[in-house]
Amino acid sequence: MLHVNSISKTYHSKPALSDISLYVHAGESIGIIGESGSGKSTLGKIILGLEKPDQGDVHFRGSNLHTLKGQALKAFRRHLQIVFQDPAGSLNPKLPVWKSVVEPLENYPDVIPSFLKEVRHDRKKMAEVLFQKVGLSPELLERYPHQLSGGQKQRIAVARGISLEPDLLVCDEPTSSLDVSVQAQVLNLLKKLQRDLNLSFLFISHDIAAVQFMCERIVVLKDGILVDAFLTNELFSASRHPYTKMLVEMSMEQDR
Ligand SMILES: Nc1ncnc2c1ncn2[C@@H]1O[C@H](COP(=O)(O)OP(=O)(O)OP(=O)(O)O)[C@@H](O)[C@H]1O
Numbered sequence: 197m198l199h200v201n202s203i204s205k206t207y208h209s210k211p212a213l214s215d216i217s218l219y220v221h222a223g224e225s226i227g228i229i230g231e232s233g234s235g236k237s238t239l240g241k242i243i244l245g246l247e248k249p250d251q252g253d254v255h256f257r258g259s260n261l262h263t264l265k266g267q268a269l270k271a272f273r274r275h276l277q278i279v280f281q282d283p284a285g286s287l288n289p290k291l292p293v294w295k296s297v298v299e300p301l302e303n304y305p306d307v308i309p310s311f312l313k314e315v316r317h318d319r320k321k322m323a324e325v326l327f328q329k330v331g332l333s334p335e336l337l338e339r340y341p342h343q344l345s346g347g348q349k350q351r352i353a354v355a356r357g358i359s360l361e362p363d364l365l366v367c368d369e370p371t372s373s374l375d376v377s378v379q380a381q382v383l384n385l386l387k388k389l390q391r392d393l394n395l396s397f398l399f400i401s402h403d404i405a406a407v408q409f410m411c412e413r414i415v416v417l418k419d420g421i422l423v424d425a426f427l428t429n430e431l432f433s434a435s436r437h438p439y440t441k442m443l444v445e446m447s448m449e450q451d452r
Contacts, residue, residue, distance in 0.1 A: 293341060
């Protein structure tokens with residue numbers, strides 16, 4: 197479904213990504229791990245079409261993303277959504293949250309996701325169904341972002357992210373701004389949505405335990421270079437790249 201072919205990107209003559217290739221099949225979850233500055237977010241932005249690579253291309257559902265324009269690009273974007281680390285950033289502080297949840301649907305009036313068919317004539321009911329999908333009470337529909345907890349806001353950002361029934365959800369550190377107790381709840385929600393909606397995930401995180409929980413395969417970036425790629429159940433294999441082993445060791449030390 198998604199093929200990233202030999203992507204390179206340089207900022208101010210410093211390579212942020214060098215010759216990165218990877219693929220994601222429908223319904224699959226891929227984790228991208230690496231330390232700060234390793235190029236994870238840059239890769240996510242290129243896949244979302246928010247940044248252009250200097251070299252290489254991204255094919256999604258058979259089309260080259262960086263050559264699409266106008267309506268074709270818009271139609272393509274619908275299938276690719278993002279959940280950011282900071283949920284507040286993706287919610288308009290001046291709108292009751294239900295309006296932020298259905299905003300993407302307003303940009304795509306012809307799109308009726310399968311789970312919203314029965315309520316398609318009523319925007320607020322659509323928001324209510326999306327709230328249900330992410331485990332939020334309808335009592336919160338009229339609230340403003342500042343009246344909600346971090347976990348509730350992230351659920352709302354997830355509801356917005358799935359509102360157009362995308363194929364791929366790019367999650368960029370989706371739990372790192374949350375309290376530890378809430379992180380697991382949001383991860384469980386994402387996993388449930390993946391099953392229910394047959395979503396693919398590109399899960400960007402420095403939290404190896406979260407990636408291990410969410411993803412079937414893991415890709416490791418170091419200084420913009422893909423140094424290791426493997427099935428999650430091979431995370432502790434002796435054949436792992438020394439850098440992967442170091443990341444695993446560091447994450448275990450944090451948990452001690
Ligand atoms: N818009 C930009 N302009 C200049 N340099 C950038 C830009 N975006 C990223 N970089 C640089 O590219 C490199 C990779 O950054 P990137 O944000 O992709 O890493 P990351 O692994 O996502 O880090 P973090 O976990 O801290 O978000 C870094 O050296 C960063 O400073």
